[in-house]
Amino acid sequence: MSFVLTEEQLAIARTAKHVVREYLPVTQLRALRDDGDPVGLSPDAWRALAEVGVAGMTIAEQYGGAGLGWRELGLVAEECGHTLAATPLLSTTVLGAGAIELGGSDAHKRDWLPRVSRGDALLAFALDEDTRFAPGDIALTATANAGDFVLDGEKQFVLDGHIADAFVVVATGPDDGLSLFLVPAGAEGVHAERRLMVDSRNAASVRFDQVQVAEADALGPIGGAADIVSLLCDRAAAVLAAEMLGGMCEAFDRTLAYLKERKQFGVVIGSFQALKHRTARMFCEIELTKSIVAAALQALDDGADDAPMLVSTAKARASDSYLLVAAEAIQMHGGIGVTDELDIGLFYKRARVAELSFGDAAYHRDRFACLLGY
Amino acid sequence: MRTPAPESEYVWGGRNAVFPNEDARGWLERMAEKGWTAPTWPREYGGGGLSKDEARVLDQEMAALGCRIPLRSFGLWMLGPVLLEYGNEQQKREHLPGIICGDIRWCQGYSEPHAGSDLASLQCRAAADGDHYVISGQKIWTSHADKADWMFCLVRTDPDAPKREGISFILIDMASPGVSVKPIRLISGSSPFCETFFDNVRVPAENLVGKKNAGWTIAKALLAHERALISKLRDARKEEQDTLEDLAAEYIGTDGEHIADPILRDRITRANMDFLCNKLTLRRSAEAVKAGLGPGPETSMFKLYGTELNKVRKELRVLIAGYRGIGWQGPGFTARELTFTREWLRSRANSIEGGTSEIQLNIIAKRVLGLPD
DSSP states (O other), X not given: OOSXXXXXXXXXXXXXHHHHHHHOOHHHHHHHHHTTOSXXXXXXXXXHHHHTTOTTXXXXXXXXXXXXXXXXXXXXXXXXXXXXXXXXXXXXXXXXXXHHHHHOOHHHHHHHHXXXXXXXXXXXXXXXXXXXXXXXOOOOEEEEETTEEEEEEEEEEETTTTTOSEEEEEEEOXXXXXEEEEEETTSTTEEEEEEEOTTSXXXXXXXXXXXXXXXXXXXXXXXXXXXXXXXXXXXXXHHHHHHHHHHHHHHHHHHHHHHTTOEETTEEGGGOHHHHHHHHHHHHHHHHHHHHHHHHHHHHHHTOTTHHHHHHHHHHHHHHHHHHHHHHHHHHHGGGXXXXXXXXXXXXXXXHHHHHTTOOHHHHHHHHHHHTTO | OOSOOOGGGOOOOSTTOOOSSHHHHHHHHHHHHTTTTSTTSOXXXXXXXXXXXXXXXXXXXXXXXXXXXXXXXXXXXXXXXHHHHHOOHHHHXXXXXXXXXXXXXXXXXXXXXXXXXXXXXXXXXXXXXXXXXXXXXXEESOTTGGGOSEEEEEEESOTTSOGGGSEEEEEEETTSTTEEEEEEXXXXXXXXXXXXXXXXXXXXXXXEESSTTBHHHHHHHHHHHHHHXXXXXXXXXXXXXXXXXXXXXXXXXXXXXXXXXXXXXXXXHHHHHHHHHHHHHHHHHHHHHHTTXXXXXXXXXXXXXXHHHHHHHHHHHHHHHGGGGSOOSSTTSOHHHHHHHHHHHHHTTTTTTTSOHHHHHHHIIIIITOOOO
């Protein structure tokens, strides 16, 4: 792999930066929150992103996508991190469309992927059930029933769950293995309820109450979808790590600017060594994060054997670094850092939610050790 | 000469050179004959006269054959490149051949008791006296001063000038009357470090390299060679070590699947992840330089992070080995276990020598982040 970006990748990053800053500035997230917006994201902004190819960036060209890789999508996610952009990039493009591409039938793909690419359809990935990410521990059951299946159970923290057109549901069964089913939001027995999270981004609790699904709506082998789930979670963790990288860079840049402008005791506070050294350490943490995030995304593109190990390192590192940078950003801003008026607190909140999504640092360190056989 | 050399078999050359065996002597002589101890230096001084590309091929071939380094030498690594750039013709003719064949061993006289991180405040005085300078003062942390034949040394030639403008770079024969050397014991035991004292030592004025009072520029050029060397040698050493997880499996055991101590397992994983991230960042920086995108993240970051990682790693080896990792000497411990102890203690100096971590943080804050003084 090469760390140096190609001309095409640089162009993608530039376009993403332009569109995200125009349609999805931090003020937009504030407006969604303060207006109590029932959707929780801007469909217009998402369509604007779709128009420049973001919604279908990793979807094959035959289904209206751009056929690009995770490295490219990571560049977009990084820009989204800078402005805390509320988009369905993870729920719909990475997870929903990804599940359909990996396990869906031709009919599923023809039906959903072009609409996702246009920004017209939203999908949600129903995985977590308890208080944390635990993809190996799924209680929602799929029971065989006269050639079809019945889903029963409840999902938590389903990103964009209250506005999705369909769910990709992770279920245990009919025996021990994992199965994936594509379930329309309007199916009988599906009850989604929005949960307001600290980062003002979308999540929902979704109950699947004796929901009937056809065998034809399985994504991937019934009882044998664990590999697909694992790959999807790796992609989500890597793209999320890229978003976190953008977020920590933004919080850092704003703090650095403040250190050079805020005066106390007659001098700018950035001249104090107690702050300089901590700032320099943050810089180092961010540089390390940049390298591992790029390496993880590229490994996914290359289908490399060590991709899961690199993704776990990227997510663990991004979680620790983002929280460090965002917490220091608050401390170095002083009193104004803990006010709602300043954006810094929004980055801190996002850092916490992103940390817990798709495995926190402790989860990924444990996984790294398991992957290396210790 | 095609097996890795343990530290006890390193060849450093010099008037009192010690060779572990005749093969090592023969290997040095043959390499020196071709000038391949200094492949890129000009032939007229005894160097190999190779281009950079040719030297790279030589390096690769030697590495592929697993050849030992024929000669370890501060003359080769630090002084030579600086003499080639700043020395006069007479100095090059006098000193470069002896460096290349390993006849003369050099040491570095930089730090002083009151000039550590603030090197430019050094006070070792060189007073002009006819066609000589008279040196009086003290150097510290002089590696291998007790075994060296000559020293390249920073001295103060103008005590009234601003501190960086009164320093000169001078070459001193360690056999001169008035030079005395005392080895320093570290917390890890005996060390190559020494204190060197100068009691009115007379040095010919022609031994001054470059212009008088312009030594700080040469000093900095030499430090850049030193930093490049430290990271190169450190990378080469890392590869030889056992992984921490293998050591943990050996000393702590597993519960069938995982290292039995979950807290140490987590700490080992943090160290492994940090090592991986650092390695990738070094590669990213090298690629950026190659692509003409500037130096990338400052080298200070790698000095800072590399040394801190090494400290963590050495400390973990001791914690993994437990009682067997804190033995000092004698029976009851394997040779490897005794290196756990010594290397753990020695590693505490990593973040001090070659510019402390705090100095690296200052450099990042100032040069990379633009924070004001």
